[in-house]
Amino acid sequence: MFPNLERTFVKYLFGREMKILVVEDEKGLAESITDYLSREGFVCEVANTFWQADEKISLYQYDCTIVDLTLPDGNGFDIIQTLKKIAAATGIIIISARNTLEDKLKGLEIGSDDYMTKPFHLSELNARVKSLIRRRNFGGNNDMIWKDIRVNLPARKVFICEAETMLSRKEYDLLLYFLSNIDVALTKESIAEHLWGDNMDSADSLDMVYSHIKNLRRKIVEKGGKDYIQSIYGIGYKFTAP
Amino acid sequence: MKLLEKASRIYLLASLLIYLAVGIAFFWIIKFMIYEEVESRLMVEKRDFEAYVRTNDTWTTNSYFVENKIEVVPVFSKFKNEVAFTDTLISNRYEQTADPFRQLTFYTLIGGSPYRVAIRKSMIESYKLIEAISAAMIAFLGLLLVSTFFFHRVLSGKLWEPFYDSLAKIKDFDWTKNKPLEPIRSEITEFNELGDVMEKMASKMQHDYRSLREFAENASHEIQTPLALINARVEQFIQSKDLGEDHTYWIEEIYHAARRMSRLNQGLLLLAKIDNQQFTEQEDLDLSELALNKLKDFEDILRHKDIQLSVQSRGSFRKVMSPALAEILLTNLISNAIRHNHPGGELRLEAGADFVQISNTGNPLKSDPERLFERFKKESTGAESLGLGLAIVKQICDNCDLQISYRYSESIHIIRLQ
Known part of the structure; x- marks a missing residue:
């Protein structure tokens, strides 16, 4: 329905094409990630093994690298160390099934920007990739504009039809999450996890998602915006042009 | 009791007994030899006396001297042809004391009539000798006892030093760390063997621990990926x-x-990790303050469920434990208190110097409170509840020496940590 928008969204957001390398040995997962991110407009490449990854990072420049720590023929930490040496500008997100504190600390210590524990939501990964690229390329100093919504990131201010709108902290996070995942069906669970983290896994948090969405929708419409939040029965929500 | 002390005590007791026996035996031997000597001299004098009587056929009692006193008494009734040695006391002529004598009594005929003859010999000198020898012996044995006792103590201390050294090293050894057991070396073969065995055991323990840990992590990894x-x-x-x-x-x-x-997989992995004591980092934490901070994370849901929060802090409950575990512990307790609360209910956090108590309103338990902390015990059949939260809480408490107790009164569930 909005093929052009989807394809060019990244280019529109960041002014140029963004290249991403996905280092993941599980082929299905690698495919899911690249499909999802390509749909967002990223240019994705996959490395299934340590050596493929090693070759690719020495040949090409990537804006962001998504690295699985456990590879059949090597350790993701080594790839990150090489990357830090030859291409310091590349953003690095670790995806790992290991959720020990030591691994997380080690990852951050050697220069990765983010750490996600499997299983994760693709929408969350997408949001983090975008936020990382934004931080790396613009120092977080650009406005996020979509339709008649403008978000000034450093000031955390939201303008709907150029009128400042006061949002609560969670509503602001929710809006940013939506803006990072335009035209994507988001599950209630992924939204809840994005807003409150892992610990809040209960039926209550899904109710809270509902009430926050209701408030956000009301605030956008009040200022003259359209109702961009579309409910998908049984699944969740989608932020899209009506 | 310490090894050295035990050895010293046994040594002391055994030496005392042996020295006592040796002393007594020595005393008797000396006494026996002195008596032998005295008696043989008395026998010689008896022969002299008999020779004198045979040649002169008479005896004049000249009993002026105490020494060598010979007493001749005529016997009328019976004539016993016997020779006997006896101990006797004769009063000293000058001092009012009785002196010990050895006396040889025999019967003989002087001038045809029977006489009982007693030849005596003073034992004063001999007794003095015995006393002197005994005193010297006691002194020497005592000295020997004391000096060997201290020598033994010092020697044992030196000999067992590698043992205590090893013990300290084994105590220091932590199989959850990568550092191997420090080698235990000494010149004594047995201790070296002990050291070798301990080193082997330690490295096996570390290896097993590592592989168990790796297995748990790999299993989790393998499950998380699909x-x-x-x-x-x-x-x-x-x-x-x-x-x-x-x-x-x-x-x-x-x-x-x-x-x-x-x-579920993450919960079970966490339980296994606590079991394996993989959370080794220790910090001095204020659990009451930590609980308060944790409550801030739950502000949204508290507001959403309209739960009244009341905090009563009368002191800080300090505990040295792993910060990661402390966080999991409090998060689980608070989210549990919220999950089983009803809208418009209450959540109370009370803290004192030696406890943290979290209480919440809620429906009474349907199951046995004793089994509340068991794995997969669920109150609600809701799909959201895993039944691991309180099991993890219990496990953490067991591992960190915390007491946890549950109470239900007047429709309030109270969980207390102390």
Whole structure:
């Protein structure tokens, strides 16, 4: 329905094409990630093994690298160390099934920007990739504009039809999450996890998602915006042009 | 009792007994030899006396001297032809004391009539000799006892030094760390053997611990990866525009089941990690303050469920434990108190110098409170509850020497940590 928008969204957001390398040995997962991110407009490449990854990072420049720590023929930490040496500008997100504190600390210590524990939501990964690229390329100093919504990131201010709108902290996070995942069906669970983290896994948090969405929708419409939040029965929500 | 002390005590007791026996035996031997000497001299004098009587056939009592006193008494009644040695006391002429004498009594005929003859010999000198020898012996034996006792102590201390050294090293050894057991070396073969065995055991322990830990982690990794794939595929699938209502129902079910399984897996992995004592980092924490900070994370949900929060802090409950575990512990307790609360209910946090207490309103337990902390014990059959939260809490408490107790009174559930 909005093929052009989807394809060019990244280019529109960041002014140029963004290249991403996905280092993941599980082929299905690698495919899911690249499909999802390509749909967002990223240019994705996959490395299934340590050596493929090693070759690719020495040949090409990537804006962001998504690295699985456990590879059949090597350790993701080594790839990150090489990357830090030859291409310091590349953003690095670790995806790992290991959720020990030591691994997380080690990852951050050697220069990765983010750490996600499997299983994760693709929408969350997408949001983090975008936020990382934004931080790396613009120092977080650009406005996020979509339709008649403008978000000034450093000031955390939201303008709907150029009128400042006061949002609560969670509503602001929710809006940013939506803006990072335009035209994507988001599950209630992924939204809840994005807003409150892992610990809040209960039926209550899904109710809270509902009430926050209701408030956000009301605030956008009040200022003259359209109702961009579309409910998908049984699944969740989608932020899209009506 | 310490090894050295025990050895010293046994040594002291045994030496005392042996020295006592030796002393007594020595005393008797000396006494016996002196008596032998005295008696043989008395016998010589008896022969002299008899020779004198035979030649002169008479005896003049000249009993002026105490020494060598010979007493001749005529016997009228019976004539016993016997020779006997006896101990006797004769009063000293000058001092009012009785002196010991050895006396040889025999019967003989002087001038045809029977006489009983007693030849005596003073034992004063001999007794003095015995006393002197005994005193010297006691002194020497005592000296020997004391000096060997101290020598033994010092020697044992030196000999057992490698043992105590090893003991200290073994005490220091932590199999959850990568550092191997420090080698135990000494010139004594047995201690070296002990050291070798301990080193082997220690490295085996570390190896087993590592492989167990790796297994748990690898298993979790292997399970999480396909779960991540299911999640990702579901997320991709729901992007398609033409999903029917029953499609979304099935997808939701698959998605929920996968998420549940992933959380279950993480919960079990966490339990295994606590069991294996993989949380070795220790910090001095203020649990009451930590609980207060944790409550801030739950502000949204408290407001959403309209739960009244009341905090009563009368001191800080300090505890040295792993910060990661402390966080899991308090998060689980608070989220449990919220989950089983009803809208408009109450959540109370009370803290003192030696306890933290979290109480919440809620329906009474349907199951046995004793089994509340067991794994997979669930109050609600709701799909959201895993039944691991309180089991993890219990496990953490057991591992960190915390007491946890549950009480229910007047429709309030109270969980107390101390």
